Amino acid sequence: xxxxxxxxxxxxxxxxxxxxxxxxxxxxxxxxxxxxxxxxxxxxxxxxxxxxxxxxxxxxxxxxxxxxxxxxxxxxxxxxxxxxxxxxxxxxxxxxxxxxxxxxxxxxxxxxxxxxxxxxxxxxxxxxxxxxxxxxxxxxxxxxxxxxxxxxxxxxxxxxxxxxxxxxxxxxxxxxxxxxxxxxxxxxxxxxxxxxxxxxxxxxxxxxxxxxxxxxxxxxxxxxxxxxxxxxxxxxxxxxxxxxxxxxxxxxxxxxxxxxxxxxxxxxxxxxxxxxxxxxxxxxxxxxxxxxxxxxxxxxxxxxxxxxxxxxxxxxxxxxxxxxxxxxxxxxxxxxxxxxxxxxxxxxxxxxxxxxxxxxxxxxxxxxxxxxxxxxxxxxxxxxxxxxxxxxxxxxxxxxxxxxxxxxxxxxxxxxxxxxxxxxxxxxxxxxxxxxxxxxxxxxxxxxxxxxxxxxxxxxxxxxxxxxxxxxxxxxxxxxxxxxxxxxxxxxxxxxxxx
Amino acid sequence: xxxxxxxxxxxxxxxxxxxxxxxxxxxxxxxxxxxxxxxxxxxxxxxxxxxxxxxxxxxxxxxxxxxxxxxxxxxxxxxxxxxxxxxxxxxxxxxxxxxxxxxxxxxxxxxxxxxxxxxxx
Numbered sequence: 090x091x092x093x094x095x096x097x098x099x100x101x102x103x104x105x106x107x108x109x110x111x112x113x114x115x116x117x118x119x120x121x122x123x124x125x126x127x128x129x130x131x132x133x134x135x136x137x138x139x140x141x142x143x144x145x146x147x148x149x150x151x152x153x154x155x156x157x158x159x160x161x162x163x164x165x166x167x168x169x170x171x172x173x174x175x176x177x178x179x180x181x182x183x184x185x186x187x188x189x190x191x192x193x194x195x196x197x198x199x200x201x202x203x204x205x206x207x208x209x210x211x212x213x214x215x216x217x218x219x220x221x222x223x224x225x226x227x228x229x230x231x232x233x234x235x236x237x238x239x240x241x242x243x244x245x246x247x248x249x250x251x252x253x254x255x256x257x258x259x260x261x262x263x264x265x266x267x268x269x270x271x272x273x274x275x276x277x278x279x280x281x282x283x284x285x286x287x288x289x290x291x292x293x294x295x296x297x298x299x300x301x302x303x304x305x306x307x308x309x310x311x312x313x314x315x316x317x318x319x320x321x322x323x324x325x326x327x328x329x330x331x332x333x334x335x336x337x338x339x340x341x342x343x344x345x346x347x348x349x350x351x352x353x354x355x356x357x358x359x360x361x362x363x364x365x366x367x368x369x370x371x372x373x374x375x376x377x378x379x380x381x382x383x384x385x386x387x388x389x390x391x392x393x394x395x396x397x398x399x400x401x402x403x404x405x406x407x408x409x410x411x412x413x414x415x416x417x418x419x420x421x422x423x424x425x426x427x428x429x430x431x432x433x434x435x436x437x438x439x440x441x442x443x444x445x446x447x448x449x450x451x452x453x454x455x456x457x458x459x460x461x462x463x464x465x466x467x468x469x470x471x472x473x474x475x476x477x478x479x480x481x482x483x484x485x486x487x488x489x490x491x492x493x494x495x496x497x498x499x500x501x502x503x504x505x506x507x508x509x510x511x512x513x514x515x516x517x518x519x520x521x522x523x524x525x526x527x528x529x530x531x532x533x534x535x536x537x538x539x540x541x542x543x544x545x546x547x548x549x550x551x552x553x554x555x556x557x558x559x560x561x562x563x564x565x566x567x568x569x570x571x572x573x574x575x576x577x578x579x580x581x582x583x584x585x586x587x588x
Numbered sequence: 589x590x591x592x593x594x595x596x597x598x599x600x601x602x603x604x605x606x607x608x609x610x611x612x613x614x615x616x617x618x619x620x621x622x623x624x625x626x627x628x629x630x631x632x633x634x635x636x637x638x639x640x641x642x643x644x645x646x647x648x649x650x651x652x653x654x655x656x657x658x659x660x661x662x663x664x665x666x667x668x669x670x671x672x673x674x675x676x677x678x679x680x681x682x683x684x685x686x687x688x689x690x691x692x693x694x695x696x697x698x699x700x701x702x703x704x705x706x707x708x709x
Contacts, residue, residue, distance in 0.1 A: 226668055233675045240682055249693040253702060256686045260615060260624060263679050267632055270672065271608075274638045277665075 094138075098152035098165040101135045101175065102218050104128050105182075109210035118202030122190050125206040129186040129213065132179035140172040144574075151223075159223065160284035166223030170360075170429075170578045174220045174352045177433050181344040181440055182213050184553045185337065191547050192337045192447055197245055205245060209341065212238035216349040225273045225283045225361075228353060229266060232317065236262045239346060242338040243330050251333035258326040265316030265323075272309035275302045288361050296366065307367060310357050318350035320377075320414055321384030324407045328391075331403035336447030339399060343406055344440035348432050351413055355428070358417065359582040368420045377418035382512060384411030389519035393526070398449075398456045401523055402442050405482060408516070409435045415513075416497050422579045424500025429575035431493035434564055438481040438489060441557035445475035448546035448554060453539065458527070463536030465528075467543040470551060472531050474558035479524035481561040484517045489564035492572060600641035607634035621690065621697040625683045632676045639665040639672075 093100075108128030112121040142150060149168035153159055159166075167175070189209070197205050215235025222228050240262070244255035277283055279299040280291040296303055312323075319327040327347075331339045358367050367373040385408050392404035413435065416428030448471045449464060450456050465472040481488035494513055501509035545551060564571055595602060607630055614627025643665030651660040687697055694702050 226671075230671060230675065233679070237678055237682055240686070244686055244689070249690075250706060252686055252690045252693060253706075256621065256683065256690060259679065259683050259686065260628060263628055263683075264612070264615065264631070267635055270635055271638065274635065277639070278642055 096152070097135050097139055097142075098150060098167055098221060099154075101132065101139070101179075101221055102214050104131050104135070105210045105214035105217065109207050109214065112203050112207040112210060115203045116200075118194060118197075118199055118206075121203035121206040122186075122193070125189070125210055126186045128210055129179075129182040132213070132217070133176065133183045136172065136176040136179045139167050140169075140176050143167065143169055143172050160282050160287035163227050164223040164284055164286075165221050166286065167221060168581075169574065170352070170355065170582065171220050173429065173574055173578060174348065174432070175217060177348060177436055178213070178216050178220065178345045181341065181436055184440070184556055185341045185344075187549045188340070188444060188447070188553045189337045191550055192451060193335065195451060196247060196335045196337075201245065205242070205335075208238045208241045208245075209338075211235070212242060212341075212346075216345050219349045220352050223285050225276070225285060225288065226270075227283075229270050229273060232266050232269070232350075232353075235346065235349070236266060236317075239338075239342060242342070243334040245338070246333040246335050248333050250329065254326070254329035254333045258330045261316055261323075261326045265313045268309050268313030268316070270313075272306040272313060275306035275309065279303060285356065285361050289363055292362060292366070300370075303366070304371060307357075307362060307371065311354070311367075311373070314350055314354045314357065318347045318354060318414075319407055319410055321380050321388060321407060321411060324384070324388070324410075327407060328400050328403040331406065331443075332397055332400040336443070336450055340440050340443035340447055343402075343443050344436040347406070347410060348436055351410070351417075351428075351432055354414075355417060355425075355582070358420075359425075364420060364583060374418050374420060377414050381411040381415040381418060382516075384408055385415070385512070385516040386519065389516060389523065392523045393519065395523075396458055398446050398458050398461060398527070399443070401458070401527075402439065402446065405520065405523065406435075406439055408520070409439070409482070411516075412493065412497060412513070415509075416500055419497075419500045419504050420583070421500055421503045422576065422583060423496055423503050425579035425582060426572065426575040427493055427496030427498075427500050429578055430496050430568075430571045431490075433571050433575075434481065434489035434493045434561075437557055437560050437564065438478045441478035441554060441561060442475060442482070444550070444554040444557065445471050445478070448550050451546050451550065452543045455539065458530055460537060460539060462530045462534035463532075463540060464543075465531035466536055467540050468545050470545055471554065474554045475531075476524075476528060477558040478561050479527065481565070483520040483524055487562065487565045489561045489571070491565055492568050496572065496575070600637065604634050604637045604641070607631075607637065619699045621687045621699065622684075625680060625687070628683070629676065629680055632672070632679070636669045636672060639669050 105128045108124050111124050115121045149166055152165040154163040193202060193205055212235050215231045215238060218231030219228050240255045240259045244252050276288060279295045279302050280288055282288055282291060292303060316323045388404045388407035392401045395401040395404060413428045413431050416424040481490040484490040484494040498510045498513055611627045611631030611634060615624050618624050643662040645659055645661050648659045648661035649657045651663045691697050694705055696702060
């Protein structure tokens with residue numbers, strides 16, 4: 090197996106990409122799903138293999154495309170940070186796929202189902218590609234592969250507003266990607282390289298001669314990636330896109346798409362620009378901190394007043410992304426570790442929540458909060474799983490969300506900002522309100538007549554949901570995978586930088 | 589160097605910036621969805637110029653080693669932009685396909701009218 094072992098980095102992309110080509114030739118939804126399931130099942134093993142090899146050797150894995158040595162050829166470079174995010178994305182793919190079968194079968198016309206799985210696999214390989222590549226331009230190409238697939242996935246929603254949301258996301262997403270590529274172009278003009286490692290080495294000396302293009306490049310890349318990761322106030326595409334996309338697409342994208350963009354931002358700030366330029370020469374800490382706090386509070390308020398359950402969770406996603414960027418803004422060990430932990434935990438919790446809503450939509454066909462009243466009595470297991478993941482979102486001790494917020498609070502204290510800890514707790518109280526509102530509707534109201542005959546979803550939908558709800562609790566106690574690795578990643582990313 | 593010479597020396601960048609801002613303006617200011625896509629296309633095209641114009645050296649030739657030539661243009665930006673053009677075409681295709689579907693569902697492709705129709709429901 091040594092031969093195959095060597096090619097793990099490229100197989101990570103090729104397996105889903107090849108699956109996408111195969112599904113494009115099938116005409117049956119079941120066959121397409123089987124191919125998608127096989128590809129999604131192989132991917133996490135490859136990620137886990139990469140992560141294990143890196144933790145054993147402590148050295149990054151470099152894979153050169155077509156034997157063209159870096160920095161001339163495209164290099165796939167996997168270090169602890171990539172491997173961590175790769176594992177997250179491929180795991181979400183793995184738990185999503187059993188769920189997909191029934192959910193997609195009811196929501197997508199049968200002749201479109203093979204194409205739907207093609208888009209899913211393209212999206213998966215694009216997202217994995219963004220994370221694994223060591224080349225700035227290659228990251229753009231993968232960003233666009235995943236984005237184009239995402240627009241299609243969203244546009245396949247049943248409501249006609251899905252088309253409108255997909256169009257709006259296409260406009261904003263393309264502007265974001267183009268801003269990113271303008272930034273890459275400016276960097277290429279002054280350094281002559283596109284390889285992340287090579288860029289990191291050349292930006293320092295180039296900064297003496299051409300400070301302005303480099304700072305402009307940083308600004309372009311920040312805005313471009315922030316559009317993709319839905320940093321407040323560039324999040325306007327997200328609530329509608331998540332609300333009207335098919336249930337499976339929402340759950341999968343909520344766990345993965347924004348996370349890959351966050352990875353790219355962390356890679357640019359901490360590896361390529363080597364921490365000091367963004368955080369010393371530009372007021373990135375202040376800007377991102379203010380935007381993160383705005384996201385945490387304003388988006389949470391929007392969630393509280395939202396009547397559509399999916400939109401409520403979508404606004405909550407914007408708020409939770411605020412926590413992640415908050416840790417990036419702090420740029421210290423605990424803060425950055427908190428960000429990375431929350432990337433993982435939020436993906437698990439939010440996918441679980443959207444799974445639960447998707448299951449409710451599968452049985453009831455509605456998603457407005459008033460019409461879900463009493464759902465807790467009709468679908469007790471699904472609702473209970475929703476509540477567990479919701480508690481995680483709030484950050485109740487004993488759930489994954491508490492660990493994230495604990496790290497972020499430590500980061501704030503490390504920075505000497507105790508007031509920030511207070512704000513983190515205060516914004517969590519807003520999550521108590523919107524999760525609490527759902528609990529009140531689900532348990533303390535009489536089931537409406539529409540819900541007569543509603544029962545638990547089929548096991549293929551229930552089991553992935555329960556697995557994620559269990560993981561939410563498990564990660565609240567065992568933090569070796571999240572906290573342990575995230576702290577190590579934060580240490581090497583900061584490399585002695587003190588803010 | 590006077591101000592005019594600086595502008596004349598870097599006129600390619602000024603063209604790039606003009607196209608970029610004009611494209612972005614059209615995307616933001618127009619309500620017609622096709623016009624928005626045209627603006628988006630213009631915005632993306634400006635990036636091609638940003639990459640290509642510094643890659644071309646006056647008097648340079650294609651990078652094929654031959655004793656008759658000593659000055660070569662940088663091939664990499666050209667290759668990158670070939671990829672970017674493909675991405676641009678794909679984006680435009682998906683965008684237009686969505687507009688066709690929106691037109692079928694709503695009977696209009698003007699954003700304000702579409703929002704008004706959804707409000708009525």
